[in-house]
Amino acid sequence: MGLKAEAVVFDLFGTLVPSFSTNAYEPCLTAMAADLSVPLASFRRVWNGQLWEDRVMGRFADAQESIAKACHAIDAHPAWDAVERALKRRLDYERSLLTPFDDVLPTFDWLHGRGLRLGLISNCAMELVPLWDETELARGLDVSVLSAAVHLAKPDPRIYELACNRLEVQPKDCLYVGDGSDDELQGAQAVGMQAVLIATRPDPARRRRPVPHWDGPRIEGCAEIKTLLA
Ligand SMILES: [Mg+2]
Structure with a gap:
């Protein structure tokens, strides 16, 4: 697809890790x-x-x-x-809940190897805050923005702008990847980010909202970001 980006910002649940079981x-x-x-x-x-x-x-x-x-x-x-x-x-x-899908950490390495910076924006309850920094996911990201820590939630434009500021990138140079909950893709687009829907394989044991309507780029797993950026 040939998208150009200096940073990739990910959603957490349903994107890097499974959604609620x-x-x-x-x-x-x-x-x-x-x-x-x-x-x-x-x-x-x-x-x-x-x-x-x-x-x-x-x-x-x-x-x-x-x-x-x-x-x-x-x-x-x-x-x-x-x-x-x-x-x-x-x-x-x-x-x-915090074990990433198999392709996530290798994709982080690949993106870092290409000089991209990596971020996270998660709408999450307060319990995640004290746990987050000890996870391998947190260590693989340059910037993590947790709603309960910053008192903002997607799709509020300020939470995307905060992540871009911390990553020191312009929104237009940033790819946002998420499973579409909380209107996060539209929120990302509204601040000028490029948004991609990730529609991971459904698991009957997991609670998952139906894949939202989305006309933009779509991938089925994290590793496909390589193709988008190629
Ligand atoms: Mg999600």
């Missing part, structure tokens, strides 16, 4: 509710509904406070050690 998520949520001695259905409603935006925008002091606030919203007041136990389960689950 419903198989693993339900036991995690059930165990958290048991740790906190709260009804599962009410906890789920608040944690993934009412408080979701606050968790993604990082509006709590830390992940412990986000769990405590979810309990307070259903009139429960768990002891601090119960909150810590629930958080540990959530962190173990979050860590289990």
